[in-house]
Amino acid sequence: MNWQRRLDSSEQCGSTSDSRVKKGVRKLKLPDEKGYFGSYGGRFVPETVMIALDELEKAFAAACADAGFWSEFELLCHDYAGRPTPLYHARGLSARAHGVNLLLKREDLLHTGAHKINNALGQGLLAKRMGKERIVAETGAGQHGVAVATVCALLKAKCTIYMGEEDVQRQSSNVFRMKLLGAEVCPVSTGSRTLKDAVNESIRDWVTNVRHTHLLLGSVVGPHPYPKIVAEFQSVIGRETKDEMLARYRRLPDYIVACVGGGSNAIGIFRPFVEHESVRLIGVEAAGKGLDSGSHAASLVRGKAGVLHGTKSYLLQDGNGQIASTFSIAPGLDYPGVGPEHAYYKDIGRATYVAVTDDQALEGFKLLCEAEGIIPALESAHAVYYAVRMAEELSPESLVVINLSGRGDKDLGIVSKEIEARQ
Amino acid sequence: MSRITSALSKRKALIAYITVGYPSADVTLEVVPLLADWGCDMVELGIPFSDPLADGTTIQEAGYRALRNGVTPRLCIEMASELRRKVDIPLVFMTYYNPVFNFGLETFCRLSAQSGIDGLIIPDLPPEEGAELEAHTSRQAMDLAYLLAPTSSEERIDLVSQRSSGFIYLVSLTGVTGTRKDLSSDLEVFVGRVRKRTSLPLCIGFGVSTPEQARRAAKIADGVIVGSRLIQLLDKHPFRQLNELVAGLRNALDTS
Numbered sequence: 011m012n013w014q015r016r017l018d019s020s021e022q023c024g025s026t027s028d029s030r031v032k033k034g035v036r037k038l039k040l041p042d043e044k045g046y047f048g049s050y051g052g053r054f055v056p057e058t059v060m061i062a063l064d065e066l067e068k069a070f071a072a073a074c075a076d077a078g079f080w081s082e083f084e085l086l087c088h089d090y091a092g093r094p095t096p097l098y099h100a101r102g103l104s105a106r107a108h109g110v111n112l113l114l115k116r117e118d119l120l121h122t123g124a125h126k127i128n129n130a131l132g133q134g135l136l137a138k139r140m141g142k143e144r145i146v147a148e149t150g151a152g153q154h155g156v157a158v159a160t161v162c163a164l165l166k167a168k169c170t171i172y173m174g175e176e177d178v179q180r181q182s183s184n185v186f187r188m189k190l191l192g193a194e195v196c197p198v199s200t201g202s203r204t205l206k207d208a209v210n211e212s213i214r215d216w217v218t219n220v221r222h223t224h225l226l227l228g229s230v231v232g233p234h235p236y237p238k239i240v241a242e243f244q245s246v247i248g249r250e251t252k253d254e255m256l257a258r259y260r261r262l263p264d265y266i267v268a269c270v271g272g273g274s275n276a277i278g279i280f281r282p283f284v285e286h287e288s289v290r291l292i293g294v295e296a297a298g299k300g301l302d303s304g305s306h307a308a309s310l311v312r313g314k315a316g317v318l319h320g321t322k323s324y325l326l327q328d329g330n331g332q333i334a335s336t337f338s339i340a341p342g343l344d345y346p347g348v349g350p351e352h353a354y355y356k357d358i359g360r361a362t363y364v365a366v367t368d369d370q371a372l373e374g375f376k377l378l379c380e381a382e383g384i385i386p387a388l389e390s391a392h393a394v395y396y397a398v399r400m401a402e403e404l405s406p407e408s409l410v411v412i413n414l415s416g417r418g419d420k421d422l423g424i425v426s427k428e429i430e431a432r433q
Numbered sequence: 434m435s436r437i438t439s440a441l442s443k444r445k446a447l448i449a450y451i452t453v454g455y456p457s458a459d460v461t462l463e464v465v466p467l468l469a470d471w472g473c474d475m476v477e478l479g480i481p482f483s484d485p486l487a488d489g490t491t492i493q494e495a496g497y498r499a500l501r502n503g504v505t506p507r508l509c510i511e512m513a514s515e516l517r518r519k520v521d522i523p524l525v526f527m528t529y530y531n532p533v534f535n536f537g538l539e540t541f542c543r544l545s546a547q548s549g550i551d552g553l554i555i556p557d558l559p560p561e562e563g564a565e566l567e568a569h570t571s572r573q574a575m576d577l578a579y580l581l582a583p584t585s586s587e588e589r590i591d592l593v594s595q596r597s598s599g600f601i602y603l604v605s606l607t608g609v610t611g612t613r614k615d616l617s618s619d620l621e622v623f624v625g626r627v628r629k630r631t632s633l634p635l636c637i638g639f640g641v642s643t644p645e646q647a648r649r650a651a652k653i654a655d656g657v658i659v660g661s662r663l664i665q666l667l668d669k670h671p672f673r674q675l676n677e678l679v680a681g682l683r684n685a686l687d688t689s
Contacts, residue, residue, distance in 0.1 A: 054557045056487045058582035058607050213486045218608040317531045330505045331535025332483040
C-alpha cells in the first residue's frame with residue numbers, strides 16, 4: 011500500500027490530490043498566514059514565546075520543503091511505530107449495526123497504543139532540527155505523554171511531562187510507562203487537576219525555558235503554528251485511509267466517525283477528505299454524565315467562542331469567561347477547548363459534531379470487545395458507539411470508517427470500577 | 434497627556450499589582466488608597482482568570498481565591514469606579530484576553546473607561562492579535578500597554594513600540610510572575626536594547642520584589658512593577674508589613 015507521502019515538489023504540505031476522485035472537490039487553503047481557520051485560531055500567547063512560535067513556523071516550513079525530513083519521518087512511522095495501520099472490515103460489529111459496513115482504522119495497533127505517536131515523532135524530529143535539547147509536554151490520558159516519552163528516549167532528548175493529579179491517579183499505568191522511558195512526570199495540582207491545567211503548566215515551563223525547550227503539544231490546539239503542524243503529522247491517518255478505500259472499494263467512504271477531545275485524531279483522518287463533499291465527517295465529543303448535567307466536555311456542541319491556550323475556538327466557559335471544569339470518563343476527551351480547525355468546520359457545516367455520554371461510551375467499549383475481540387480506548391469507544399447507533403438510519407451498502415484512535419489497556423482500571431459500580 | 438503618561442513623567446514610578454477580591458473585596462477597596470498614600474504611582478487591578486498561564490503560584494492562588502469569592506469582570510469594573518472616587522493615581526486593569534472577549538470588547542472598554550480605568554494590560558494578547566481591542570481602547574482614550582520580553586527580537590521591539598500606548602511593560606525574565614532571589618543578569622542589556630528603539634516610558638515587572646531589586650530596575654527604567662510580594666502580604670491585616678515594604682520600595686526608587 012502506498013503509505014509513503016508523495017514527495018514531488020509540486021505538492022504542498024497539507025494538500026492532497028487524486029485524479030480518481032476529482033468530482034465534488036472543494037480546495038481549502040488553511041490556515042491563513044496568521045494561523046486562522048476562518049475566525050478561529052491565531053496566536054494568543056505571552057510575548058516571551060512569540061519568537062519561539064516564529065522559529066517553529068520557519069523550521070516547519072523548511073522541513074516541509076526537505077525530502078530528507080519526510081523520509082526520516084516516514085521511515086520511523088513505518089519501522090518504529092508500525093505504519094501503515096490496517097483498515098479492518100469489522101464484520102462482527104457490522105452485524106450488530108444492521109449490516110452496515112463498518113471499517114476500523116486501526117491506530118490502536120501503533121507502538122505506544124494510539125495515534126499520538128505520529129505527531130510525537132514528527133515534532134520530535136522537528137525539535138531536533140531546531141537544536142532543542144529538552145521537550146516538555148502535557149498529557150491527559152497519558153497516551154500523548156507516553157508517546158512523547160518514547161520519542162524522547164528514541165531521539166535522546168530530555169523530557170518533562172505535566173499531568174493533572176486527577177489523571178495521574180486515573181491512569182497510573184501510563185505514569186509508570188513514562189517513568190520507565192526516562193521522563194520526569196510532574197503532577198499538576200492546580201485548577202481542575204486535569205488536562206487543561208497540565209497544558210497551563212507545560213506552557214509556563216515553556217515560557218520559562220523557551221530558549222532550549224520545545225513544547226510538544228499533543229493535539230490540534232494551541233497557538234499557530236501548532237494546529238497546522240499537528241494536523242499535518244496526523245493526516246497520515248487520512249491519507250492511508252483514502253488510498254486503502256480506493257484500492258479496495260474503488261470509492262471513498264460515506265461517513266468518517268472520530269472522537270474529538272482537542273481533535274487531533276479526527277483532523278488526522280478528516281483532512282484528506284475535507285475537499286470531497288460526498289464524505290460526511292462526524293466528530294464525537296464527550297457528553298460525560300449528560301449534556302445538561304454540567305459534567306461534560308462537549309466544547310463544539312455546547313460551547314461558545316473564546317480564547318484558551320493560545321487559540322481562539324469553541325470553549326466551555328461560564329458567563330464571565332472563566333473556563334468551565336469538564337468531565338468525561340475518557341481522560342483524553344476531558345478538555346474544555348477544541349482545535350480551531352474543528353470550530354471552523356462546524357461553522358461552515360463541513361463536519362457535524364455530536365456528543366456521546368459516559369454510559370453510551372461504555373456500551374461501545376463492551377460492544378467492540380465482544381463483537382470483534384478488540385479493546386478500544388474509552389475515547390475511541392465514543393466513536394464506536396455513535397457509528398453503530400447511526401447505522402440504524404443508513405442503507406446497508408453504506409461504508410462507514412471509524413477511527414479507532416487508541417487501544418484500551420490504559421482504561422481497564424476505570425472500566426472495571428465503572429462495571430462494579432453499576433452492578 | 435493621559436493620566437498614565439503624566440504619572441510616569443514625574444518620578445521613578447512605583448506600580449503595584451493586586452488581584453481584585455483577594456483576599457476579599459473589602460481588602461481591595463481598603464488597600465488601594467493606602468498604596469497611593471504610601472507612594473505608589475499607579476495600581477494594576479488584576480481581574481482574576483481561571484487559567485492564568487503567565488502567572489506563577491502566588492498570583493494563581495490569589496486569583497483562584499478571588500474567583501471563589503465570586504469576583505467577576507463586572508464586579509471589578511464596579512470596584513474600580515468606587516476606587517476612582519478615592520484616588521487620583523492611574524488605575525489599569527490587568528487580565529487575560531478571554532474574560533474581556535467574553536464580556537464584549539466594546540462594552541468592556543466603555544464601562545472600564547467610565548469607571549475611571551486608564552489602561553489595559555493583557556499578557557496573552559500580542560500586538561498581532563490586538564488591533565480590534567486597540568480600536569476600542571483608543572476610542573475610550575484608554576492606553577493599551579503591550580509587553581516585551583528578553584527574547585523579543587529587534588523587529589518585535591519596533592512593533593510593540595509602534596503599537597503600545599502609555600508605556601511598554603518589560604518582562605524582566607523569561608518566565609512567569611513570582612518573586613525571585615535575583616534579577617536577571619542580562620536586564621540592563623535587554624532594557625538598553627528597547628530604550629534605543631523607543632521613546633515610550635518603560636516599566637519593568639515580573640520577579641521584582643525587594644527594594645534592592647527595585648533600585649537596580651529603576652536605574653534603567655521609568656517604572657517598576659511589584660505584584661507577587663505585595664499579594665503575599667495582603668492577608669496580613671493591618672498591613673504593617675505591606676506598609677514597610679511599599680515605603681522601602683518608594684525609598685529605593687527615590688534614591689536610585
